[in-house]
Amino acid sequence: MTIDYKHKIEHSQVYDVAKKTPLEFQPNLSARIHNRVLLKREDMQPVFSFKLRGAYNKMASLASDVLKRGVIAASAGNHAQGVALAAKKLKCRAIIVMPTTTPAIKVNAVRARGAEVVLFGDSYSDAYVKALELEKSKQLTFVHPYDDPEVIAGQGTIAMEILNAHPEPIEAIFCCVGGGGLLAGIAAYVKAVRPEIKVIGVEAKDAEAMTESLKQGNRVMLEQVGLFADGAAVKQVGEHTFALAQQYVDEMIVVDNDAICAAIKDVFEDTRSILEPAGALATAGLKEYAKRHGLRDKTLVGIASGANMNFDRLRFIAERAEVGEKREAVLAVTIPEQAGAFKAFCRLLGERNITEFNYRYSDPKFAHIFVGVAIADPAESAKLVSDLQAQGLPTLDLSDNEVAKLHLRHLVGGHAPQAKNEVVFRFEFPEKPGALMKFLDTMGHDWNISLFHYRNHGADFGRVLVGMQVPASEMNAFSRFLDNLGYPHWDETHNPAYKLFLA
Numbered sequence: 089m090t091i092d093y094k095h096k097i098e099h100s101q102v103y104d105v106a107k108k109t110p111l112e113f114q115p116n117l118s119a120r121i122h123n124r125v126l127l128k129r130e131d132m133q134p135v136f137s138f139k140l141r142g143a144y145n146k147m148a149s150l151a152s153d154v155l156k157r158g159v160i161a162a163s164a165g166n167h168a169q170g171v172a173l174a175a176k177k178l179k180c181r182a183i184i185v186m187p188t189t190t191p192a193i194k195v196n197a198v199r200a201r202g203a204e205v206v207l208f209g210d211s212y213s214d215a216y217v218k219a220l221e222l223e224k225s226k227q228l229t230f231v232h233p234y235d236d237p238e239v240i241a242g243q244g245t246i247a248m249e250i251l252n253a254h255p256e257p258i259e260a261i262f263c264c265v266g267g268g269g270l271l272a273g274i275a276a277y278v279k280a281v282r283p284e285i286k287v288i289g290v291e292a293k294d295a296e297a298m299t300e301s302l303k304q305g306n307r308v309m310l311e312q313v314g315l316f317a318d319g320a321a322v323k324q325v326g327e328h329t330f331a332l333a334q335q336y337v338d339e340m341i342v343v344d345n346d347a348i349c350a351a352i353k354d355v356f357e358d359t360r361s362i363l364e365p366a367g368a369l370a371t372a373g374l375k376e377y378a379k380r381h382g383l384r385d386k387t388l389v390g391i392a393s394g395a396n397m398n399f400d401r402l403r404f405i406a407e408r409a410e411v412g413e414k415r416e417a418v419l420a421v422t423i424p425e426q427a428g429a430f431k432a433f434c435r436l437l438g439e440r441n442i443t444e445f446n447y448r449y450s451d452p453k454f455a456h457i458f459v460g461v462a463i464a465d466p467a468e469s470a471k472l473v474s475d476l477q478a479q480g481l482p483t484l485d486l487s488d489n490e491v492a493k494l495h496l497r498h499l500v501g502g503h504a505p506q507a508k509n510e511v512v513f514r515f516e517f518p519e520k521p522g523a524l525m526k527f528l529d530t531m532g533h534d535w536n537i538s539l540f541h542y543r544n545h546g547a548d549f550g551r552v553l554v555g556m557q558v559p560a561s562e563m564n565a566f567s568r569f570l571d572n573l574g575y576p577h578w579d580e581t582h583n584p585a586y587k588l589f590l591a
Contacts, residue, residue: 235326
């Protein structure tokens with residue numbers, strides 16, 4: 089029997105617990121990609137994600153005797169919180185099976201809402217199998233996170249709100265995709281009411297189950313999935329959701345982790361809210377789609393689907409956002425190993441903001457420097473590489489090199505037995521554009537720099553670790569240099585960590 093999703097969506101029971109979230113204009117992102125970007129703020133739900141809608145709609149449809157026995161669910165977190173809150177509202181028991189990899193913020197939030205948590209397996213699929221076992225043994229009702237018509241209809245209420253809030257033309261609506269419940273519900277409603285609007289699904293590069301399934305014409309099972317966008321880390325999409333996607337979805341977009349990080353930053357700059365990686369998938373896909381199709385002056389709607397972010401992920405996201413937005417070039421540059429060459433190289437970078445410097449003496453003839461530079465667009469990166477090479481400095485662009493971005497930037501260095509008479513000092517200086525070059529100019533002396541580490545973290549003060557080769561006969565002059573420098577500094581020459589790893 090064909091399901092009338094339009095009717096089911098329009099009669100869904102979601103507003104006892106969910107709220108109608110705003111559809112907000114994103115001025116900064118709109119200006120940058122030359123399209124009108126609207127964001128559906130599902131991160132503002134009571135559980136900070138859209139999952140509450142489908143969970144409550146399913147549970148509210150259960151017979152009273154079935155509900156009384158309780159429910160069980162498997163979830164990476166957001167669906168779990170939706171089920172927990174729905175159970176609290178409906179006064180029934182809820183057990184949630186969650187992967188052991190689930191961020192602590194989500195586990196704690198589920199427990200805080202009164203649900204019982206069982207941690208099992210490394211992925212949603214593992215938790216799902218365990219939940220089905222408990223469903224039978226404990227006589228509970230399973231609340232599927234995506235592959236259930238009532239859940240799909242609950243998520244589809246988002247589309248109803250979008251179209252009611254914006255009756256003007258919309259080019260496309262973008263949805264994150266894990267198991268496909270959000271995509272299916274939105275696509276079914278949009279194509280029933282305003283079929284001219286495109287519905288685009290967005291998946292993470294290492295969890296593209298829907299993309300591959302649509303390509304092959306049947307549901308595929310991924311061997312493994314990446315867990316960065318843990319809210320969408322599903323090995324196989326649902327039967328119902330796949331069928332609806334085949335019928336109604338116009339296109340799938342796949343984005344990498346750097347693009348997701350950049351999208352988190354984009355949303356933050358416009359809303360001052362921090363989405364979780366899965367919650368930013370739609371924005372990342374929206375940007376890629378607009379670029380791929382050369383769109384201008386179109387209205388594009390992205391769904392901010394969740395904001396249950398673990399705080400300790402923010403460092404990685406901040407590190408990768410500039411690269412994902414192509415606003416930081418990461419380069420490896422070879423310069424002569426001689427006094428003054430380091431400063432001359434910095435001068436070649438001009439007025440560009442230097443975001444990172446890593447260097448360690450290793451060869452008497454050549455110095456290999458790992459440098460990050462703020463850029464406006466990829467074309468500027470290519471020009472910078474060309475300019476440096478024209479000055480006789482071999483240069484590699486590492487902006488797309490995963491090993492360099494993840495690991496090597498933290499490993500440049502090591503012991504340098506050839507760095508005789510090395511002293512190591514830590515300096516602080518006021519952080520502002522050009523501050524690093526000013527610091528180098530202020531140093532002014534010709535002592536050979538044998539170690540240099542700097543990373544712009546957006547703080548008030550820049551922090552630099554510098555090694556210089558200063559002969560014993562010149563230590564008095566060096567002390568006068570430090571006194572005249574005018575920057576706070578600390579002698580780290582006898583620091584045990586330096587001696588162990590760098591001396």
